[in-house]
Amino acid sequence: MLAAITFPDISPEIFSVTLFGATFALRWYALSYIVGIAIGYRMIAGALRRPTLWRGDVAPLAPARLEDYLTYIVIGVIVGGRLGYCLFYQPAYYIANPLEIPAIWTGGMSFHGGFIGVVLAVYLFARRNAVPLGSLADVTALAATPAILLVRIANFVNGELWGRPTDLPWGVVFPGEAAQDCINVVGLCARHPSQLYEALLEGLVLGAVLLWLAYRRGALKSPWLLTGVFCAGYAMARFMVEFVRQPDAQFQNKDNPLGWALDFDTWGLTMGQCLSLPMALVGVGLVVWSRRR
Numbered sequence: 001m002l003a004a005i006t007f008p009d010i011s012p013e014i015f016s017v018t019l020f021g022a023t024f025a026l027r028w029y030a031l032s033y034i035v036g037i038a039i040g041y042r043m044i045a046g047a048l049r050r051p052t053l054w055r056g057d058v059a060p061l062a063p064a065r066l067e068d069y070l071t072y073i074v075i076g077v078i079v080g081g082r083l084g085y086c087l088f089y090q091p092a093y094y095i096a097n098p099l100e101i102p103a104i105w106t107g108g109m110s111f112h113g114g115f116i117g118v119v120l121a122v123y124l125f126a127r128r129n130a131v132p133l134g135s136l137a138d139v140t141a142l143a144a145t146p147a148i149l150l151v152r153i154a155n156f157v158n159g160e161l162w163g164r165p166t167d168l169p170w171g172v173v174f175p176g177e178a179a180q181d182c183i184n185v186v187g188l189c190a191r192h193p194s195q196l197y198e199a200l201l202e203g204l205v206l207g208a209v210l211l212w213l214a215y216r217r218g219a220l221k222s223p224w225l226l227t228g229v230f231c232a233g234y235a236m237a238r239f240m241v242e243f244v245r246q247p248d249a250q251f252q253n254k255d256n257p258l259g260w261a262l263d264f265d266t267w268g269l270t271m272g273q274c275l276s277l278p279m280a281l282v283g284v285g286l287v288v289w290s291r292r293r
Helices: 028-048 063-088 091-096 111-129 133-142 145-158 177-186 194-216 225-241 271-292
Strands: 013-019 022-027
Touching: 013 028, 022 028, 028 063, 028 133, 028 145, 063 091, 063 111, 111 133, 111 271, 133 194, 133 225, 145 194, 194 225, 225 271
Parallel strands: none
Antiparallel strands: 013 022
């Protein structure tokens, strides 16, 4: 290892308060969700107030009903993200300890689970409120990337979901378990900052593309187009980053230290890649279908 970046000394907790013997803390991870959803809310509200962005110059949802829709989205993100993590990454543990499934404060959220939760939330809200499903999905996709960007940065601050060992000059020496495991595997202490790679690709780049399509290319006039671009773009970005991202501990063993997904050894895919492939196919299919319409 010729060069490396020392992990910044940033506490995962912004502040903590002790009341009546109990300690309450605000963490960067929780704040990233709150701020990301707030930014997304403002982005959706701004798009709905510009009828010329939409087909027929009519927005699919009145801005006054946006708060009700936000409730659906928040529930979808939290419930879907948590259940996705429990089912995709540690099913045996949570089947044996079902009372720990609601304990989101202990950590453990899955993007793909949260995505499924949001899909269900969008469908239910559109069905119950007679809102065009494709247009509602598109504006939700447009507003999703700020939260992804902030959550990935929070993952980096927490020193979690680190990358594989590297000798590149921007490799980061993560503290604790990451450093020790790194030494045991290949004798290196620096790892890819895969959280920042994802923040850049899934949040910043994908978000810029969606905004450009919506405001410069009239994509909101073609229902399902932005949804398809989001699905395909996120899936491709995640698939690429997975090559340098260290898999979760439960997918590693002594015969397979790089940690390919256990059920997909034949193809050498990680769990993140396995979950991203169908998402990419759906995204490409939506783009093609939208353009043909």
